[in-house]
Amino acid sequence: MRQLSLPERPGSDSTPKGVGHMTLATESTKAKKAPTVPSVGLRRRVADVTRWQTRELLLGALRRLGPWGAKYDQPRLEPLHSGSIKLYRWHKKPYGSEDKPMSLLEIPWDYVEENQHQTPFLGLREYWYPALISKELRNNQPKAITLLGDNLVFFRDNNGQARALENRCPHRGAFLSLGQVGVYEPGTITCRYHGMTFDGRGECVAYLSDGPNSSISGRIRARSYPVEEHNGVIFIYMGDREPEPVIDSVPHADTVLKGVGEFFLDRVQLPYSYLNLLDNTVDLTHPGILHRNCLQFIGQATEVGSVSTKRLPDGGLYAYFTDTPDHPGRMNLVDQTWYLPNMIYAPIGRSPVLAGGGWGWFVPVDIGNHHFWFIARLTNPERAERKLVTKAKKGLASFAMGRIAGRDFFWPGSAKSCLDGGDAPIQASQGRIVRWDMEKLTSADRATVQVRRIMQEAHQAEIAERAANGIPERRIHRPLAPMEREAPVHVR
Known part of the structure; x- marks a missing residue:
C-alpha cells in the first residue's frame, strides 16, 4: 500500500512517527518542555471524573428541594468541567421536547x-466504505441498507461471498430485498414480484414467470457493486471507476486489516449529516472544552497554540499546533x-495495554x-503477545467504548460518554445539516x-470526470410532501 510521509512541524527535528497518527504528548516529551508540569495518572483522572459527575448530580438534586435548596441555587463562579451528564440527557431526549425542538430534524x-x-x-463516490x-x-437472507443515499441489497452467493446490487429490480422497480435468496440456484436473488432472478454480478439468470427457457435470461x-470482506467488515465501492483493492487503496489498511493481535469493531448511527462530524475530525481546539470529562482528555489545555495545516499528496490533511501548550494530562491531542x-x-494509545491503531x-x-x-x-507490534492478553485488550477497549457484554453502558469518562455526552448532542444541536453559510469562523x-x-474539490472533480464519461450529475431533490394517511374504507 502507498505510504505517505508527513511534513515536518515547524521547530521539530523530525517528522511525527507514522502516517496519520494522532500524536499524544507523553510524559517524556513534556519533561523536556516543562519539567514543572505535573502528570495526571489514570487513578487521578478516574477520581476527577467521578467527583465532577457526582457533584453535578448532587447539585441537580439540591436545586429541586424547594426552599431548602434555595441557598445552593445562587450565582457563583463555576469551574469548566463540561459535564457529560447534562449533554447525555439532552441527547437521549425525544425531539419535540422544550429544549430539543422538532426543527432540528428539518x-x-x-x-x-x-x-x-x-x-x-x-459523500464522495470513488472510495471504499465499510457497509x-x-x-x-x-446465507440465504437478503440484507437491505442505504448508503450514500442509494438503496442497496446484500446477499451471499453459493461460495458464501458477499455481493451487493442496487435494491431495485430492473423489471418493474420492486425492492429485491423483499425477494428470496436461493430459490432458483444457491446464491442467487429472486424478485418476489415476477420471479426475475439475478446472480452476484447482477446478471439475470432466470425469469420464473416466463418459464424455464425464458429469452430474457442474460x-x-x-x-x-464491487465488494470485499476483511476481518468481519464488508466494504463496498460505489463509484464508476475500477477500484484498487481495499488493502492497496485505504490508508493503513495493511496494519488494521492484516496486522496481528485482536481486532476491534464498533458502529454507531447518528441522526445528522456526516458533514457535521467532518468539521470535528481535525478540530484540535475542542477537546480541552467539550471533552474535559473524558478520561483521555482530562488536563487538556483550554488555551491552545496556533493551528496550522499541511496538505498531503493524496488529498489528505495534516493539522497540528505550532506551539503545543503545557498541560498536566497524560495524553494531549496535538496533531x-x-x-x-x-x-x-x-x-x-501509548500504553502496552491499548497499543495499536x-x-x-x-x-x-x-x-x-x-x-x-x-x-x-489492538496489538503491540514490538512484542509477541499471548492470545489471552489480546483478548483482555479487546475487553478493555470494549469497556472504554462503553459496552459491556455486547450492551451499551454509559459510564462517566468512557469514550461513549465523550460521544453521547459530548460530540453527538453538540453536533445534533447544529441542525440536521450544518449551515456553512451562517457561521462566523476564526483562525x-x-x-x-x-x-x-x-x-468540495474532490466532489467537483468527480462530477467533471463523470461528465467527461457521459454520466450525468446526480441531483438531490427535496421529497414531495407526504400524503395524508387515511383510514381504510370498508365497503359492506
Whole structure:
C-alpha cells in the first residue's frame, strides 16, 4: 500500500512517527518542555471524573428541594468541567421536547439545492466504505441498507461471498430485498414480484414467470457493486471507476486489516449529516472544552497554540499546533491526520495495554444520517503477545467504548460518554445539516476550513470526470410532501 510521509512541524527535528497518527504528548516529551508540569495518572483522572459527575448530580438534586435548596441555587463562579451528564440527557431526549425542538430534524432544502454542486451532501463516490458487519449478512437472507443515499441489497452467493446490487429490480422497480435468496440456484436473488432472478454480478439468470427457457435470461442486468470482506467488515465501492483493492487503496489498511493481535469493531448511527462530524475530525481546539470529562482528555489545555495545516499528496490533511501548550494530562491531542473520503487514523494509545491503531470512519447513510465506524487493531507490534492478553485488550477497549457484554453502558469518562455526552448532542444541536453559510469562523478553524475545501474539490472533480464519461450529475431533490394517511374504507 502507498505510504505517505508527513511534513515536518515547524521547530521539530523530525517528522511525527507514522502516517496519520494522532500524536499524544507523553510524559517524556513534556519533561523536556516543562519539567514543572505535573502528570495526571489514570487513578487521578478516574477520581476527577467521578467527583465532577457526582457533584453535578448532587447539585441537580439540591436545586429541586424547594426552599431548602434555595441557598445552593445562587450565582457563583463555576469551574469548566463540561459535564457529560447534562449533554447525555439532552441527547437521549425525544425531539419535540422544550429544549430539543422538532426543527432540528428539518433538512434545509433550499441550502442543499443551491450548494449541491459545490458540496458533497451524500459523500464522495470513488472510495471504499465499510457497509456491513459480516455477521449481519447470513446465507440465504437478503440484507437491505442505504448508503450514500442509494438503496442497496446484500446477499451471499453459493461460495458464501458477499455481493451487493442496487435494491431495485430492473423489471418493474420492486425492492429485491423483499425477494428470496436461493430459490432458483444457491446464491442467487429472486424478485418476489415476477420471479426475475439475478446472480452476484447482477446478471439475470432466470425469469420464473416466463418459464424455464425464458429469452430474457442474460439480457437484463441489475447494477452491481464491487465488494470485499476483511476481518468481519464488508466494504463496498460505489463509484464508476475500477477500484484498487481495499488493502492497496485505504490508508493503513495493511496494519488494521492484516496486522496481528485482536481486532476491534464498533458502529454507531447518528441522526445528522456526516458533514457535521467532518468539521470535528481535525478540530484540535475542542477537546480541552467539550471533552474535559473524558478520561483521555482530562488536563487538556483550554488555551491552545496556533493551528496550522499541511496538505498531503493524496488529498489528505495534516493539522497540528505550532506551539503545543503545557498541560498536566497524560495524553494531549496535538496533531491529527485526515484522509478522503472522511476518515482519520490514530493510535489507540501509548500504553502496552491499548497499543495499536484504528480508523474513525464517517459514512453517509443519506442526506440526514451517517454511521460512525471505529475499526481498530489492538496489538503491540514490538512484542509477541499471548492470545489471552489480546483478548483482555479487546475487553478493555470494549469497556472504554462503553459496552459491556455486547450492551451499551454509559459510564462517566468512557469514550461513549465523550460521544453521547459530548460530540453527538453538540453536533445534533447544529441542525440536521450544518449551515456553512451562517457561521462566523476564526483562525482556530483553519483545519476545518481546509478539509471542507478538499471535500468540495474532490466532489467537483468527480462530477467533471463523470461528465467527461457521459454520466450525468446526480441531483438531490427535496421529497414531495407526504400524503395524508387515511383510514381504510370498508365497503359492506
